[in-house]
Amino acid sequence: MPSSPRAIVLLGAQRYEPTLAEAVAELGVTGKIATITAGWQEREAEDDDLQEHLDHRTVNLRLHARAEEVFRADPELHEAHRARQSVLRHRQDFYRVRLEHALDAQHVITQRAAPHAILEDEGRASIDAIRDLDNRHLARCARDHREWEEQWRPLERPEIAKHRKEIAELIEGCEAVAIAGGHVASLLNRLSLFGIKELLRGKAIFAWCGGAMAISERVVLFHDSPPQGPGAAEVLDAGLGLARNVVVLPQPEFRLRLEDKDRVQVMVRRFAPAACLALPARTRVTWLSGVPQSPHGVVELRDDGSHGPIVYRPLASSVRIPIARPPGAAKKGKPS
Amino acid sequence: MSTPLHRHSHAIQTLLDGKADAAKVDAFLKGRTFPLVEGGAVTFVFRGEAEGVTLRHWIYGLESQTALSRIANTDLWYLILDGIPPCSRVEYKLELHRHGHSAWIEDPLNPNRARDPFGANSVLHSEGYEVPNWTKPDPDARPGVMEPFKFDSKALGSTRHGLVYLPARFRKSRLYPLLVVHDGSDYLKYAAMKPVLDNLIHRLEIPDMIVAFTDSPDRLREYANDAEHAKFLTEELLPDLTKRLPILDRPQARCLMGASFGAVAAFSTAVRYPNIWGRLLLQSGSFAFTDIGKRNRRGPLFDQVVAFVNQYRENPSAISERVFVSCGVYESLIYENRSLVPILDATGMQVRFVEARDGHNWENWRDRLREGLSWLFPGPLMFIYE
Numbered sequence: 109m110p111s112s113p114r115a116i117v118l119l120g121a122q123r124y125e126p127t128l129a130e131a132v133a134e135l136g137v138t139g140k141i142a143t144i145t146a147g148w149q150e151r152e153a154e155d156d157d158l159q160e161h162l163d164h165r166t167v168n169l170r171l172h173a174r175a176e177e178v179f180r181a182d183p184e185l186h187e188a189h190r191a192r193q194s195v196l197r198h199r200q201d202f203y204r205v206r207l208e209h210a211l212d213a214q215h216v217i218t219q220r221a222a223p224h225a226i227l228e229d230e231g232r233a234s235i236d237a238i239r240d241l242d243n244r245h246l247a248r249c250a251r252d253h254r255e256w257e258e259q260w261r262p263l264e265r266p267e268i269a270k271h272r273k274e275i276a277e278l279i280e281g282c283e284a285v286a287i288a289g290g291h292v293a294s295l296l297n298r299l300s301l302f303g304i305k306e307l308l309r310g311k312a313i314f315a316w317c318g319g320a321m322a323i324s325e326r327v328v329l330f331h332d333s334p335p336q337g338p339g340a341a342e343v344l345d346a347g348l349g350l351a352r353n354v355v356v357l358p359q360p361e362f363r364l365r366l367e368d369k370d371r372v373q374v375m376v377r378r379f380a381p382a383a384c385l386a387l388p389a390r391t392r393v394t395w396l397s398g399v400p401q402s403p404h405g406v407v408e409l410r411d412d413g414s415h416g417p418i419v420y421r422p423l424a425s426s427v428r429i430p431i432a433r434p435p436g437a438a439k440k441g442k443p444s
Numbered sequence: 445m446s447t448p449l450h451r452h453s454h455a456i457q458t459l460l461d462g463k464a465d466a467a468k469v470d471a472f473l474k475g476r477t478f479p480l481v482e483g484g485a486v487t488f489v490f491r492g493e494a495e496g497v498t499l500r501h502w503i504y505g506l507e508s509q510t511a512l513s514r515i516a517n518t519d520l521w522y523l524i525l526d527g528i529p530p531c532s533r534v535e536y537k538l539e540l541h542r543h544g545h546s547a548w549i550e551d552p553l554n555p556n557r558a559r560d561p562f563g564a565n566s567v568l569h570s571e572g573y574e575v576p577n578w579t580k581p582d583p584d585a586r587p588g589v590m591e592p593f594k595f596d597s598k599a600l601g602s603t604r605h606g607l608v609y610l611p612a613r614f615r616k617s618r619l620y621p622l623l624v625v626h627d628g629s630d631y632l633k634y635a636a637m638k639p640v641l642d643n644l645i646h647r648l649e650i651p652d653m654i655v656a657f658t659d660s661p662d663r664l665r666e667y668a669n670d671a672e673h674a675k676f677l678t679e680e681l682l683p684d685l686t687k688r689l690p691i692l693d694r695p696q697a698r699c700l701m702g703a704s705f706g707a708v709a710a711f712s713t714a715v716r717y718p719n720i721w722g723r724l725l726l727q728s729g730s731f732a733f734t735d736i737g738k739r740n741r742r743g744p745l746f747d748q749v750v751a752f753v754n755q756y757r758e759n760p761s762a763i764s765e766r767v768f769v770s771c772g773v774y775e776s777l778i779y780e781n782r783s784l785v786p787i788l789d790a791t792g793m794q795v796r797f798v799e800a801r802d803g804h805n806w807e808n809w810r811d812r813l814r815e816g817l818s819w820l821f822p823g824p825l826m827f828i829y830e
Contacts, residue, residue, distance in 0.1 A: 123830060147830065150613075201696075205794070289830040318829035329826045335649045336819035337796075339826070358829045 113308050116323070116351055117394045118406075119316035120387040121289070121359055126161050127390050127404075128286065128314055134394065135312050139165070139283030142311075146171035146298040147290020147318045158288065166286070167278055171298040174271045178301070181267045185260060192256045193297075196249065196345070203245040204342055210238045211340050214374065235377045242343045242378065246326065249345045253300075263303050272302050279307050289317025289358065292329070293344060296322045305348045313350065317358040320387065323350040328379065330357060332365040341375060353382045360386035360407065369413025376409045384409040385418070393418070455480055456487050456522055464518045472520075478553040479568050486528050486568060488512060488538075489553060490521040496541035497521040500548060501534055502803045504776040509539070530572040532801040533808065534774065535565035558807045560634050567807070578647070579810055581639045585646035586612035590638065593656075595684060599675040600666070604658065608689070609638070611645055611652035619692045621653045621821055622685060623725075624677060626667065626702030626709050628657020634806035640813050648825040649818045654689055656681065660709075664745055667702070667709035669752035674713040678720055695722030696765060699820055703727035703809045704777075708749050715756060718763040723820040725768045727809045731780040733757055753784075762791040766820055769797045770812040775804035 117131045132141070143159075143166045145152045152172040159166050179186035214234035220227070262268050279285060285308055289295075295318055299305070313323065321327050330341035355375075357364060364386060365371055376384050385393065391405035403418045410416065459472055469491065480487040490497045490512060497512040512521035528534070535558055537548045550557060551566035558567045569575075589610045596603050606628060611620070631637040637657075644650045658681070660666040666673040677700070685691060692698075700710035700721045707729030714721045732740040733753040740750045767788055771781035778799070785797045796819050802808035 121830065147828075289828075291824060291827050292829055293827050321829060331826055334818065334822070334825060335644075335814050336822065337815070342826075344827075 113311050113313045113350060115312045115395055117312070117314045117392055118320040118351060118354075118356060118385070118387060119314065119392040120405075121389045122158075122161075122316050123389075125390055126157075127392060128158075128316070129161055129163075131314055131392050131394065132162065132284065135284075137284045137312050140281060141166050141314075142279050142282040142285045143168045144171055144285065144287045144295070144299070144304075144319070145290070146175075147288055147292065147295035147322075148172070149291055149294055155288075158286070162286070167282065169275050169278060171275075171302060171304070172294070174275075175298050175301055178267045178271060182265060185262065185265060185267075188256070188260050189301075192252065195252055199245065199248055199252065200342070200344070203241065203248075204340070206241050207238070207342055208340055210234070210241055211374075214238060218370065235374070238374075238378050245343055246346055262301060268302065272307075275302055275304070276307050279311065282311065284312035284314060287313065287315040287319030287323065289319050289321075292318035292321050292327055295319065296327060296345065296347060299348060305350065308350065315351075316387075320351070320356040320358060321347065323348045324354055324356045325349045325352050325382070326355065326379070328355050328357070330375075331363045332368070332371060333362075341378075355379045355382050355384045357384060357386045357409075359388075361388055366407070366409075366415050372409050372415060373411065373413035376411050376413075380411070383418075386415065454482055454485055454487055454524055456489070456524070459515055459518070459520065464515050464520070466518065469515075469518050469520045473553070477555070478551065481528075481569070481571055483571060484527050484529070486525045486570065488523045488525070488536075488551070490538055490540075490551070491519055491553070492521075492540075493519055494521070494540045494542050498539040498541070498546075499523055499525075499536060500539050501536035502805070503534055503774040504778070504803075505774070512538075528568070528570045529801055530570055532568070532570035532774070533573055533803075533811075534568040534570070535803055535805050535807075536568060537565055558634075558805060560806050561630060565805075570801075573801075576811055576814065578643045578814055579636045579640055580643075582643050582646065585639075585642040587642050588612050588638070588645070589614070595681060597676045597680055599672045599680055602661075604676070606659065607632070607657040608685070609641055609655035609657070610689075611654070612642070613652060614654075616690055618652070619690045619697075621651060621697035621699070622682075622689075622691045623653055623655045623699045623701060623723075623817075623821075624681070624710075625655060625657045626700075626706030627659060627663065627704075629659050630806065631703075631809070632657060635810035635813070637810075637813070640810065640817075644814060644817060644823070648823045648828055649814065650821045650823040653821060654685070654691060656685060663705055663709075665748075667705040668746075668748035669708065669712035670748075671716065673709060674716040677713050678717045682720075695719055697722070699723035699725060701725035701727070701816075703729075703806075704804065705730050705749075707731075708752070712752055714763045715752075718761065721763075722765040723768075724764050724766070725816045725820055726770075727812060727816070728771045728775060728777050728804050729769070729781060729784070730777060731784050733780065733783070753780075757784075757787055760787045760791050762793045764793055766794045767796075768816040768820055769795065770809075770816060771797075771799060772802040772804060772808045773799050774802060777804065 115135055122128055141162055145155050149172055155168055217230050217234050315323050324347045327344040327347045328341055329344050331339040386407040393403040393406045406418055407415050408418045478489055488499055498509045500509050512523040514521050538551055539546050539548050554566045556567040557564045591608045593608050594605050625631050645652055698721050702710040707726035710724055711726055714724055731753050732742050732746045732750050734740050740746050771778050789795045
């Protein structure tokens with residue numbers, strides 16, 4: 109069995125003008141498709157439109173409902189799960205306090221008048237400080253997860269093991285898995301609870317909005333214009349890590365101020381070398397057996413604060429998810 | 445600022461330059477809305493017989509009454525105020541002097557009204573101000589449910605009535621933050637709090653939350669740092685609501701809010717019970733204080749408040765986690781609120797202070813609810829990508 113998915117497709121929002129079926133057809137997927145709509149939480153089962161869009165070839169894995177069943181049957185695990193979520197909320201809160209100060213400092217330093225070389229150097233130091241906060245936060249979360257899993261061994265608990273076996277059988281009977289968006293933290297939580305990552309080997313993965321974020325390496329929450337003032341993008345947690353070296357930014361139409369070069373630049377430098385990809389509705393980017401396909405309108409944020417279509421550039425060997433290149437461009441790098 | 449004889453060109457100039465008559469006045473009024481906003485200049489008019497007409501407004505820093513001038517040969521009175529900043533909201537009335545008596549009336553030519561417990565005022569919207577759309581009922585937003593409650597308070601020695609707001613998708617199996625609102629009935633009647641909650645929840649800008657609207661029959665006493673009222677809120681009402689409703693049991697999920705004396709009640713309760721109420725929303729708080737002496741210029745009604753604020757200023761401490769403070773720049777309390785903010789900030793609490801070009805009124809407090817509530821309780825907007 110292959111160690112990774114056969115292909116990964118990241119898509120923009122599917123709510124009003126779905127393009128998922130086009131992407132499915134493009135990859136030649138004709139068999140059944142397992143769907144994950146756990147990000148919709150209590151509305152998980154309200155997937156009629158999705159089923160219809162995919163010609164009723166779908167089987168919903170019901171991860172949200174299954175988690176509720178697990179928690180009812182295993183109250184000890186439920187309590188432990190709640191306690192861990194409480195720890196993670198505290199982590200996020202304290203990280204956010206530090207982050208807001210670091211971003212303020214970066215902004216203040218940017219506004220200062222000083223010799224260019226000093227400003228450049230201090231600007232780098234500001235970004236390094238923010239990156240350091242992001243990385244420390246991720247490390248703390250990883251440690252919390254590791255300790256929790258070592259203590260509770262969730263995949264070995266009978267109730268989860270039973271559901272996971274069923275899920276594995278369902279996925280096995282499907283050619284592809286479609287992961288919808290929604291509440292990204294809740295979705296990620298359910299994906300992790302049932303150890304879904306390992307079950308996706310050899311499958312084509314279609315993921316959009318929160319789903320695309322959840323399968324990336326690092327989930328970045330963002331909104332440039334929230335009601336409470338200028339928003340600070342914040343790292344939530346590690347994602348499944350299937351789509352590597354990419355920060356997925358869905359719904360840029362109303363979440364990103366792409367014309368604000370300073371914000372774009374901070375975002376890009378903060379998460380480099382990962383590519384910051386904005387996915388408006390009707391856009392997608394596909395990797396087929398590691399070979400990049402046409403990016404279909406995906407927008408890349410650039411280091412100089414600009415943005416535009418994805419352009420090909422050589423990648424470091426450690427980069428597994430390649431940047432798509434325009435048709436006809438020379439194939440370089442070794443994406444997986 | 446008021447210029448009955450003006451240098452700049454305003455629409456009303458057409459009546460002033462020529463010999464005005466009733467027909468010309470009719471033509472001037474036709475198709476226009478008043479007061480007439482022309483950039484930073486605002487022309488108030490009144491048409492009718494009177495011995496005098498006075499503009500009465502509540503902009504602190506300007507003369508609270510300014511006479512309108514009568515245009516010769518007509519029954520039209522006018523006043524131009526220059527330099528009204530953009531995005532201002534100014535509540536006002538016209539005072540008519542007739543037959544030796546005077547009466548305050550709403551501007552008959554202005555359809556904009558703001559209601560409050562004392563009646564209604566006319567409202568000037570200067571250039572750029574719009575009533576926020578999130579304050580108006582939205583048919584797409586599922587409405588929450590209001591349930592009455594009654595509570596026999598030992599601390600207050602009386603029975604209190606209130607309303608509890610439950611969000612549209614309320615489920616007993618979920619846990620919710622709790623917001624307690626002083627002067628709850630007025631927030632509902634005059635600050636559109638119900639549609640605001642429905643809309644902000646619908647837009648994912650605040651989480652589903654439970655909101656308790658409380659009132660006091662003697663607010664000037666009970667809201668002025670009253671120990672029994674603080675006890676009622678914290679030792680009686682909070683446990684009772686927590687017992688009956690699925691409320692998150694952590695300070696970050698508990699908020700007290702209020703305006704004017706209601707803000708004093710919220711703040712003083714949090715001071716009396718530190719780290720119980722992790723969120724505070726204080727609007728145009730009556731935070732009167734003195735730098736010397738014990739009596740503030742505002743009079744004896746404020747004595748209790750002055751003593752409390754002076755004491756806190758002397759020994760400030762972090763009693764909550766996040767405090768949102770708002771105040772209108774056209775109200776005299778802007779001085780007290782601006783003075784309080786750095787003191788709160790220095791304690792290590794997270795403080796956000798918002799000023800608005802508005803006065804001490806319910807629609808000012810309504811218009812600040814979105815940024816206040818969404819900062820204190822960020823909704824799932826940052827988490828939902830679909």
